[in-house]
Structure formats: C-alpha cells, structure tokens
Amino acid sequence: MKIFSTLSLLFILLNSCKKQPSVFKIEIKDANKNIVDELKQIHNFDQPGFLYGDQKYEVWKSCSGEWGGTVYFKNKQTQVIHYAIASCPVSVNKIDGKYYVSNSSNHMIGNSDILEITDPEKMEITKSIPVYHPDIITREYEAKSRLGTKRIIDSSQVIIATSFVYNKKLYSILTNIQGTKTTVSELQNHKFKTIAELPEKLFYSEPIIIKESENHQKLYFQNPKSGILEIKNNILKLTFYNK
Template sequence: MRKLSYILLLLSLINCKNKSSVFEVKINHVSKNIIDELKHLKEEETNFSGLLYKDEKYEVRKSCSGEWGGTVYFKNRQNNIIHYAVATCPVSVNKINGKYYVSNSLAHMTGFSEILEISDPEKMEIAKKIPVYHPDIITREYESESTLGTKKILDTTRVLIISSFVYNKKLYSIISGIDGTKTTISELKNNRFETVTELPEKIFYSEPIIVKKAENDLELYFQHPQKGIMKLHDNKVQITYYEK
C-alpha cells in the first residue's frame, strides 16, 4: 500500500512537471528602430481615440483623470443613448457569454487594478455626452460617480493591468507589479488573479500603445526601459526586442 502511494505521488509530480503552460512564449531580437513601426500606426487604432470595444450593439469608450477618477461609456448604436459608470481607469473591455468585463488600472501611489462585470449596460446611468479623450487633456468635470449597473469582481493593489483578453471563453490579463519587476499572464479565477504564464521582467514601466484587432489578437508597443512589440494571438505570444 505504501509502495502504491509512493508511485502515485511520483506520477503526480511527473505530470505537474510536464504540464505545459496555457500560453507559448517566444522571444527574439531585431536590429530595427521601433519609431519606424510606430509611424505606421493610425491614430484611431490606438488609445488616443478613447475607443476600447465595439460590437453589434455598443461602442465602448473611456475617459480618465487619474487620481480624480475615470469613466466607461456604453453608447447604444441603435438609439445613440449613452450609459456610463465609474471606472478608474479603463484599459480594456471584453465580452464573455453576453457579459462585459471592464479592466481598470491606475499607477497612482501604490497602484491598483480592478475588474468590473456589466451584465446589462442599459441599467447604467445615462450620460449627456462622451467627452473628447486625449491622455494630456484633463476631463475630471465629466467623470461619473455612479456604480449603477456594475459589479466589482476583482480589486487589488500593487498590480497594474496592462491589458485583458479572452481565450477559450476565459478572461486573461497581462499584469505587472507596480515596480515592473514581475510580468505575467494571469487568469481571472474565483475573483482573483491566478498566474498561468510568467513573462520577462521589466517590460512595462510605462503604458504601452495597444492595438486590439480582436478579443484575443493584441499588439503592445513598449518603449521603456526596453523597446519592442508584444504580439498575442490565441495562445501564442511573440516578444520582439528592437535594438536600434
């Protein structure tokens, strides 16, 4: 009996050791200047437009006034009515099984992140307009104070959400410690982050430019402390460092 238990334990350890990560990460280096890549980005494809998400019913945009608050806006594409709620500060919006998930993050003081679940945007408070968004324009006078129609399902400190995405109907986030020394892809599980893949350290000391092509198709352009591009498609992650 004791010998059988030992064998079962050994097999368990072997299986754990051989268990592959959900995501496959590849890293390479190129002798190119990232500025040349950034020139090809159109303004509407980046965060400068404030557009985070769009489906057949809603356009979802953001505003952010840093420590003074932030807002997520759901504009109904059929009747043009705008619904809004507190979200400081939105970095991505994803949809799973008809529910919207708003990932918020703010690098203020110790830094914090949260994820909101919105089952029905029509239950959120109505806004008169969506303010013009630009990272250098402070729009705090418009920021919402309402939480109507939202449910906070994750709230954490000293962790920044760089972006979130969907893979196999699960919500994953690329997250970084406030000091940038640890970066991971983590799954939202039981209202907490569970690490599934560790990424190289010190990728995101500043906010990257994010181009979202689909729920699980992202390009993240980072410039400090290193320069490069992280491309994520399905469960494939390609990190390319630019060395000019």
C-alpha cells in the same frame, strides 16, 4: 502484496506531481527595428479613447488620472450613451454576453480592478462622450455612479497592462508597481493566479494597445526597452527592438 500496493501508490503520486503543460506558448526574440518607425505605420490612432466594439455597442473611455475615469457604452441602434465609474479603463472583453472592463491606475501605490457588466442598459445615461486626451486631466465629465457594474476583483500595487480572453477565461498581463515583475495571470475566484511569467521590467509606462480582433491584440512599449507584445489566442510573441 504490500510492496506492490506501495509501489502503485508511489507511481500515482509521481504522475500527479508531473508538471502540467503550460496554457500559453511564449516566444521571445530580438529584431533590428525602430519602435518609432513601427508606430508611424499604425493608423488606429484616429479614435482616441475607443476601447471595444461589437454588434450592439461602442465602448469608450476617459481618464482623469488620480481623479479616476469613466467607461461609456454607446448603443449603436438607439445612440443612447450609458456610463459608469471606471478608473482608468485599459481594455474591454466579452464572455458569454457579459462585459469585463479592466482598469488600472499608477497613482500612489498603484491599483487595478475589473468590472463585470451584465447589461449596459442598466447603467446611468449621459448626453455625450468627451474627447479623450491623456494630457488633459479634468474631473468635470467623469461619471459618479457605479450603477449596473459589479467589481469582481480589486488589487493594490498591481497594474493591468491589458486583459484578454482564451477558452472563455479572462487573463491579464500584470506588472507590479515597481515594474520588476510581469506575469500572465488568470482571474480565479476573485483573485489573480499567475499562469506564466514574462521578462521583468517590461512596462514602466502604459503600452499602446492595438486590438486587431476579439482574440488578437498588440502592445507597443517604449520604456525601459522598446518592442511589441503580440497576443493571439494562447500564443504570446514578445519582440524586443534593437534600433
């Protein structure tokens, strides 16, 4: 009887230690393409600073480098613009009616944070959204208030390339400030938990993000290698361009 109980316990322990299936399917391949030719085909560059849109809001950004940035929520019905400090926005996602603004700055040691915004109407009001241009840096127009926002995570030496939602959970593509490690990480209890790893040295500079839909986006990168990371639901397709 004791032997049977021991064997049963061992069987349970072995099964509990089995590797859990990955949340994401990651595909990596090479393509005989030129990133410049690919970027010429994109027609979404006519709205610099536009981050996200739903039935009620247009969400825009501005960024002044080391002096921080701002996220703007423009009410489509009233045309009223609400804004708050966000340094510097890279993506906006929505879960159960709440907005999550992912921010990143590579200044100094690098820093990333995510803001939760339950009701944009509680943010301060501004008269206009300045034209965003990454090469024009000024603190003149940036917000000075955090009203209506809640910072739910703040990490140093980590850069968020983008964030996305799958099964009502928020995930981020993270890279360390040295660019030597890239991960898919889930936001859990105000911390980033690594779910999967991508090839190292993937992003040395900010990728160009094209959001096709709520659950589909493409990241075009050019340094140190060139290619595209496509995220659709739980499938990540990474293609390196050889030309």
